[in-house]
Amino acid sequence: xPPAVPLATxxxxxxxxxxxxxxxxxxxxxxxxxxxxxxxxxxxxxxxxSSHGYDIVDHDRLNPELGGEEAFARLHAALKENDLGLIxxxxxxxxxxxxxxxxxxxxxxxxGQRSPYAASFDIDWDALPHRRHPGVLLPIxxxxxxxxxxxxxxxxxxxxxxxxxxxxxxxxxxxxxxxRYGEMLRTIVAAADAAQEPAGRALLALAGDYHTQGEPSxxxxxxLKQRLHDIDGGAAVIERGLSAYSSDNEAGAxxxxxxxxxxxxxxxxxxVAFSAINYRRFFDINDLAGLRVExxxxxxxxxxxxxxxxxxxxxxxxxxxxxDGLRDPVQYTRRLRRLIQKERRQAKxxxxxxVVVEKILEDGELPPHFPGGAGTTGYEWLNVIxxxxxxxxxxxxxxxxxxxxxxxxxxxxxxxxxxxRTVIDTMLASEFTVLCQQLARIAAGHFSxxxxxxxxxxxxxxxxxxxxxxxxxxxxxxxxxAEDRKLIEDAVQRARERWEGPDPDIFDFLRDVITxxxxxxxxxxxxxVRNFALKLQQFTGPITAKALEDTAFxxxxxxxxxxxxxxxxxxxxxxxxxxxxxxxxxxxxxPNGLTATATHDTKRGxxxxxxxxxxxxxxxxxxxxxxxxxxxxxxxxRHGDGERRPSLSHEYMLYQAxxxxxxxxxxxxxxxxxxxxxxKAAREGKQETSWTNNNQPYEAGLEQFVRTLLDExxxxxxxxxxxxxxxxTALLGALNGLSQLTLKALLPGVPDFYxxxxxxxxxLVDPDNRRPxxxxxxxxxxxxxxxxxxxxxANWRDGRIKxxxxxxxxxxxxxxxxxxxxxxxxxxxxxxxQADHVIAFxxxxxxxxxxxxxxxxxxxxxxxxxxxxxxPNTVVEPTTPANFVDVIGxxxxxxxxxxxxxxxLSEMPVCVLRRV
Numbered sequence: 001x002p003p004a005v006p007l008a009t010x011x012x013x014x015x016x017x018x019x020x021x022x023x024x025x026x027x028x029x030x031x032x033x034x035x036x037x038x039x040x041x042x043x044x045x046x047x048x049x050s051s052h053g054y055d056i057v058d059h060d061r062l063n064p065e066l067g068g069e070e071a072f073a074r075l076h077a078a079l080k081e082n083d084l085g086l087i088x089x090x091x092x093x094x095x096x097x098x099x100x101x102x103x104x105x106x107x108x109x110x111x112g113q114r115s116p117y118a119a120s121f122d123i124d125w126d127a128l129p130h131r132r133h134p135g136v137l138l139p140i141x142x143x144x145x146x147x148x149x150x151x152x153x154x155x156x157x158x159x160x161x162x163x164x165x166x167x168x169x170x171x172x173x174x175x176x177x178x179x180r181y182g183e184m185l186r187t188i189v190a191a192a193d194a195a196q197e198p199a200g201r202a203l204l205a206l207a208g209d210y211h212t213q214g215e216p217s218x219x220x221x222x223x224l225k226q227r228l229h230d231i232d233g234g235a236a237v238i239e240r241g242l243s244a245y246s247s248d249n250e251a252g253a254x255x256x257x258x259x260x261x262x263x264x265x266x267x268x269x270x271x272v273a274f275s276a277i278n279y280r281r282f283f284d285i286n287d288l289a290g291l292r293v294e295x296x297x298x299x300x301x302x303x304x305x306x307x308x309x310x311x312x313x314x315x316x317x318x319x320x321x322x323x324d325g326l327r328d329p330v331q332y333t334r335r336l337r338r339l340i341q342k343e344r345r346q347a348k349x350x351x352x353x354x355v356v357v358e359k360i361l362e363d364g365e366l367p368p369h370f371p372g373g374a375g376t377t378g379y380e381w382l383n384v385i386x387x388x389x390x391x392x393x394x395x396x397x398x399x400x401x402x403x404x405x406x407x408x409x410x411x412x413x414x415x416x417x418x419x420x421r422t423v424i425d426t427m428l429a430s431e432f433t434v435l436c437q438q439l440a441r442i443a444a445g446h447f448s449x450x451x452x453x454x455x456x457x458x459x460x461x462x463x464x465x466x467x468x469x470x471x472x473x474x475x476x477x478x479x480x481x482a483e484d485r486k487l488i489e490d491a492v493q494r495a496r497e498r499w500e501g502p503d504p505d506i507f508d509f510l511r512d513v514i515t516x517x518x519x520x521x522x523x524x525x526x527x528x529v530r531n532f533a534l535k536l537q538q539f540t541g542p543i544t545a546k547a548l549e550d551t552a553f554x555x556x557x558x559x560x561x562x563x564x565x566x567x568x569x570x571x572x573x574x575x576x577x578x579x580x581x582x583x584x585x586x587x588x589x590x591p592n593g594l595t596a597t598a599t600h601d602t603k604r605g606x607x608x609x610x611x612x613x614x615x616x617x618x619x620x621x622x623x624x625x626x627x628x629x630x631x632x633x634x635x636x637x638r639h640g641d642g643e644r645r646p647s648l649s650h651e652y653m654l655y656q657a658x659x660x661x662x663x664x665x666x667x668x669x670x671x672x673x674x675x676x677x678x679x680k681a682a683r684e685g686k687q688e689t690s691w692t693n694n695n696q697p698y699e700a701g702l703e704q705f706v707r708t709l710l711d712e713x714x715x716x717x718x719x720x721x722x723x724x725x726x727x728x729t730a731l732l733g734a735l736n737g738l739s740q741l742t743l744k745a746l747l748p749g750v751p752d753f754y755x756x757x758x759x760x761x762x763x764l765v766d767p768d769n770r771r772p773x774x775x776x777x778x779x780x781x782x783x784x785x786x787x788x789x790x791x792x793x794a795n796w797r798d799g800r801i802k803x804x805x806x807x808x809x810x811x812x813x814x815x816x817x818x819x820x821x822x823x824x825x826x827x828x829x830x831x832x833x834q835a836d837h838v839i840a841f842x843x844x845x846x847x848x849x850x851x852x853x854x855x856x857x858x859x860x861x862x863x864x865x866x867x868x869x870x871x872p873n874t875v876v877e878p879t880t881p882a883n884f885v886d887v888i889g890x891x892x893x894x895x896x897x898x899x900x901x902x903x904x905l906s907e908m909p910v911c912v913l914r915r916v
Contacts, residue, residue, distance in 0.1 A: 002085035002316055004351040005374070005592045005821055007036040007813045008745075009087060009752045013600060013770050014041050015051055019066035024078035029779040033803075034810020037085040037317060037354075039752065041600070043072075044305065047096045051770065052600070053089075054321065055096030055288060058103070059302035076314050085316030087354065090306060092332065093325035098140055098287040100173035105289065108136070110175035112264030114218050120298040122280035122290040124434055128266055129276075138265050139273035139286055140172050149257055152247035154267065156256060158238045163229030167260060169267070177263055178221040181228070182210030187255065188241030199233035206231070271692070277430045282325065283542045284427035290538075294327045299335055310353065311343035317354035319377060324359065324472050324541040327534050329370060331476065333357070337372030356594055360545070360566045362470045367590055375593015378752055379566035382597050384574065384582055385743050386562060386613060388839060389736050391857050392573030394616030399558045401623040405630065406648040412556050412570035417466050419551035422686060423543055424462060431539055436461060438532045442513060446523040449509050460506045463495035464514075471541040477530050480515045488514050553603065554685035557653045561612035561660070565601055573616075576839050580827035583841070586748040587825045595749035597740055598757050598769070605761035605769060606754075607802075608660030610740055611733025615659065617859035618729070625725055626655055632718050636708045638701040645701025646678075647688055654678060654706065655722075660733075661762045662726040664797055671710045677764040678706050728865030734760070734796050735858045735869060735909050738805060739839075742910040745809035746843065746852050748825055758782075758806050759799035782807060789890055789907045793868050805910070808888040812850075812912060819845035832874035837861065838901060840876040848914075850887070851878060853901055855909040871905035884913035 010030050012023055023038065030038060042053035045061040053063065062072050079086055097105040104117040112118065113125055113134060125134035141148045148154055154169050156176075165176040165184065176184070185207040194200030206227060210216075216224045228234065245259065246252040260267060268276070273286050280290030293299050309315040320336075323329045333355075340353045359376045361367060363383070367376055403409065410418070424432050439461060440454040468491045473484040480488070492511045496504055512518040514533050519526040553563040562569040574582075598606040615622050630651065638645040646654070657677060663670055679699055682689050689695035708714045737760065745751045754761070756773035763769040781803055792801040813820050823845035830838045830853075837860075840853045853876055855861070861869035876899035878884070886894045890908035904911045 002036050002083055003817065004316075005354060006085065006087075006317070006750045007817060007820075008034060008810050009037045009039040009594065009750060010035040011039045011599065011752060011754045012041065013755060014043055014053060014063075014066050016049065016065040018772070019063075020071035020075040021067055024071075024075040026775055026779075027078040027082040027084055029775065029782065031082040031084060032782055033758065033807055034814055035084065035753070036814075037087050038079060039087040039317075039319065040089060042089050042091050042321070044091075047099065047101060050096075051767065054091055054094075054282075056091050057096045057101045059095075060305045062305070072314075085354075086314065087317035087319055088306070088309075088315055089319045089321055091321045092291065092293045092302060093322045094282040094288045094290050096287060097289040098138075099171050106173060106175055109138075109263070109265050110177055111218055112136075112177075116218075116297075119295050120292055120301070122292050124278040127276075127278035127434065131261075131266065133262075133264070135263070136265050137268055137272065137276055137278050138172075138174070139268045139270045139277055140169060141267055141269045144269045145267055148267075148269075150247055150253050154256065154260070156242055156245045156259070158235065158242065160229065160235035160238075163225035163227070167256075174260075174263070174265065174267070176259070178224055179215035180259060180262060181224065182207040182215075184259070187244045188238055190241070191244035192237050192241035194237045194241065197233070197237065199231055199237045202231045203228075203234055203237060273430065274426050274692075275429050275433065278434070280431070280538065282322065283546060290325065292327070293332055299332075303336070303339060307339055307343050310340055311347045311349075313347065313349055317356070320355065320357045320373075323357040323370070325538060327538060328474075328476055329357075330368070330474055333370040333372055340372065354592075360471050360541075362566075363568050363571055365470055366585075367593075368474050375590030375749070377599070378594035378596035378749065379564070379599070381586075381595040381744070381747070381749060382602070383562075383564055383567035384579065385597065385740055386564065386567070386609065387571065387574040388576065388579040388743075389610070389739060389856050390559070390562065390573045390613050391616040391859075392575075394619035395559065395573060397619035397623065398616060401619065401626065402558050402652060404623075405626060405652050406557070408557075408649060410555075412552065412568070415552045415555050416548055419547035419555070419686070420466050420543055421462075422551065423546045424465065426692070427546060428539070428542060431542075432458075432462075435532065435536060435539060438528065438535070439510075439513065442518070442524060442528050442532060443509065445525055445528075446521075452503070452506050452509060456501065456503060456506060457510075459501065460495070460499070460510055463499060464491055464507075464510060465540060465543055467491045467494035467498070468540050468544075471544050472537045473540075475514070475516060475533050475537060477516075477534070485515055549603075550684050551686055554653075554681050555649070555687065557649060557656065559612065559616060560653060560656045561604075561609045561615075564603055564609070565599075576830075576836075577827070579839065580825075580841065583748055583825045584827075591748045592821070593749050594752040595744050595747055596752045596754070597744050598754035598761055599752075600754070600766060600770060602754075602769065603765045604657075604660055605763035606740060606757055607733060607737040607760045608762045608764070610736035611662075611729045611762075612656055612660045613736055614729045614732035614859070614865065615656070617732065617857060618864065621725075621864070625721070626652065629655060629718060629722065632721075633705075633709060633715070636705050636715070638704065640697055640701070643688065643698060645688075645698050646682075646705050649685075650678065650682055650688070650702060651705070653681060654709075657681075657764065658722065659726055659729050661764055662723070662730065663762065666710065671707060673764060673768055674710065675703050675706050677768065678702055680765065730865075731796070731862060731868075732858050732865040734801075735855070735862070737802065738909050739854045739856055741802065741805060742809060742852065742854050742912075743839070745806075745813065746820070746850070746912065751810075751813070753806070758803040760802060778803060793907065796868075805888075805890075805908075809912075812888060816843075816845075816848060816850065819843055819848045819850065823848070826879060828879070829877040830874050831877065832872070832901075834861075834872035835874045837872040838874050838876070838905075840899075842879060844879075849879075849882075851876065851884060851899065851913045851915065853899070853904065853911050853913075855901075855905055858909070869905075869909060871902040874901045875899060876901065878915070882915045885916050886911060887914045888912045 043063050044056050045058040045063050046053045047055040107117050108115045128135050156167050167174040185203045189200045189203050245256040282288035326332050355373050357373050361380045436458040439457045443449040443452045492507050496507045518524050519529040683691045688698045823843045826842040828840040830840050837857050843850045883897045891904045891911045892906045893903045
């Protein structure tokens with residue numbers, strides 16, 4: 001049986017090429033590695049061909065592309081045989097929509113608000129302008145609606161098997177409401193000249209029933225479709241008569257337009273989504289529609305299969321994706337906890353069920369309490385580990401180098417504010433407009449605030465959003481916590497201080513709405529106030545994520561290793577003392593949450609990041625090198641229309657990215673990966689080009705620069721010089737990587753391993769980090785007899801040293817499971833001339849104690865990255881005098897009573913000792 005709280009988790013990205021059976025085959029390897037729980041990407045039914053599984057179209061089915069029910073049963077058996085648990089990455093916030101595969105969404109398009117599934121989607125039905133009937137905007141067209149209509153790209157079709165009509169835009173199905181069938185059938189029979197044919201008469205008779213019996217209801221529609229299906233020869237007549245809606249003539253296009261305008265949707269050019277979309281999305285992705293999981297029926301419906309898997313003990317944990325997208329995450333997790341308890345009680349299963357939430361915390365932000373949750377997915381600890389490994393003395397010089405190289409003068413704070421404005425004005429403009437309209441309706445409810453115009457309210461709300469420092473608050477319909485109230489009031493005050501308008505009192509009104517204080521004033525509509533406050537919380541998260549992670553991180557290039565999800569790249573390094581204090585808080589707040597160093601969402605692989613961190617130790621040499629490379633590569637730069645291609649900012653970013661990803665042997669695949677990364681990074685930065693407005697000449701120039709930069713025939717002198725520098729950062733990065741691995745494995749929390757990272761992980765941002773993994777090579781290496789650390793260190797480039805350390809650290813977690821799950825964390829004093837190069841701590845539970853020492857800042861210990869390090873001249877002072885024995889075999893001196901790291905860290909940069 002796997003433990004209720006994992007010892008270690010292993011994240012697998014399941015795809016149609018790597019499904020349940022392939023995952024099952026890995027079970028013995030994962031057990032031998034020391035993993036206790038397989039942590040799988042979403043495996044409910046997703047859009048065909050999905051590479052990630054987050055575009056779920058049916059929460060009640062396993063994904064057939066992964067093998068379906070039978071293959072899942074084989075996976076369950078393999079995991080059970082190897083005492084491994086299963087954690088599912090569950091998606092409660094959104095579903096994949098559009099196309100023709102989501103039955104709920106198709107039903108909503110067909111019936112609008114009459115559909116029983118309409119309440120499941122977060123749609124503002126009355127938001128479409130110039131329209132008599134409510135509807136949902138569908139921004140799916142590749143060009144303006146009129147052009148697509150006249151070109152015949154929106155075709156009307158009849159499905160004889162189901163007796164139903166739909167318009168089709170390529171692979172997008174747009175059902176026609178059955179209440180329009182009567183008029184359609186009369187038009188079709190006339191166009192087919194089939195009034196005297198038996199099938200034509202039957203079709204007209206069916207259409208006549210509409211006139212006498214009224215339009216069919218939702219319940220009656222299936223009978224209507226069956227009658228239509230049963231008409232002998234009806235399909236042939238319909239196919240002829242659909243010419244009435246053809247684009248071959250103006251009348252046909254006009255008829256099709258009139259029919260489409262009478263549906264519960266409105267087709268639009270995809271760019272219209274920026275200003276007019278009226279359903280909540282996952283960020284700005286049009287084909288991921290937000291779910292109203294707060295609706296009880298929706299909650300029950302999307303958890304039916306998951307509840308069965310929990311009750312059948314086929315699931316031992318859940319990872320809750322994008323918790324901040326929900327209207328009320330606390331309510332959701334409370335309901336989920338009740339459901340889990342009910343299913344496990346009925347199945348007579350004992351012990352806790354493991355749940356973690358994907359929650360991005362800003363620096364120093366404490367995690368909110370989610371009922372039943374063990375903690376977060378661990379992005380915050382990724383950043384804490386990076387900031388204690390980075391050399392703080394090198395950050396200011398690196399800042400000067402970046403600014404001198406690029407001419408950039410903006411602060412990171414101003415970059416984020418500018419990025420937020422861009423996101424508000426473009427990709428999330430429609431969501432922001434809806435919020436402003438709701439706020440204006442509230443203001444109009446009382447004479448004291450009716451003079452706050454929508455323009456002024458919009459400006460004030462924007463000022464608040466710009467000043468808001470975290471992803472979201474957790475105000476509920478019941479009220480506002482003291483912590484959230486302070487966050488809101490501080491943000492309002494900062495916005496007020498920057499306000500240049502004549503009406504600063506508008507911020508008192510805004511504060512009272514956001515805190516729900518105004519809901520207690522009978523002069524205002526309490527439901528409107530609550531709705532606005534809760535929807536605003538669903539907006540600040542996407543704004544922050546798109547502005548920070550997907551924009552500012554691609555503009556601020558002081559040291560891109562620190563540009564990670566949940567991080568702030570402008571912050572200083574963490575001292576060991578600050579690091580220790582955070583770990584002690586970690587033990588007290590959520591000791592069973594995940595600790596991650598790589599995920600499917602990180603901006604670069606964990607060892608690529610570790611290499612780039614090493615630049616902080618070589619800042620002077622880096623400054624000389626990048627300026628030399630800029631001069632050397634000037635002939636590769638293109639110019640046109642007043643712009644440099646690439647920009648200096650992108651060139652500087654590329655040199656850092658190359659440091660992180662530089663392989664032992666370069667090939668065409670590496671060039672293609674770097675080209676894809678460069679284009680994506682440029683689009684995310686939204687300056688010279690973007691996803692929505694591709695600057696093709698700029699992107700062509702950027703691509704050409706990367707290709708020629710990596711071409712031996714063109715750039716041999718640069719490549720030789722770069723390779724020499726990269727060789728040194730590769731060694732420093734490997735040492736950083738081993739320290740990073742040890743910290744992740746032995747700090748408070750559950751270490752999470754992303755697929756393939758047992759060897760060096762030099763991947764770039766997705767989709768690069770989702771490439772297939774050679775598990776055979778990893779399993780073969782793990783099955784070999786262990787080698788001594790000296791041999792592994794001499795061959796560190798091949799990655800065997802990392803998988804060897806991983807397996808030994810995880811074996812240690814297994815052998816001391818209670819110590820790591822329940823033990824204390826105690827900082828240890830380090831003294832000596834090189835004390836700053838070591839982080840040391842003890843994990844203690846009852847009579848058991850492990851002492852951990854991890855080295856950092858390796859450049860002075862390695863002659864600037866030119867040789868394997870000697871042990872730093874330091875001594876660790878244990879909490880009490882004792883004898884210690886090496887428990888992972890990395891120390892030259894296996895047994896000692898003096899923790900002198902000159903000897904203990906002479907073979908490896910880490911050691912773990914047990915007090916005896």
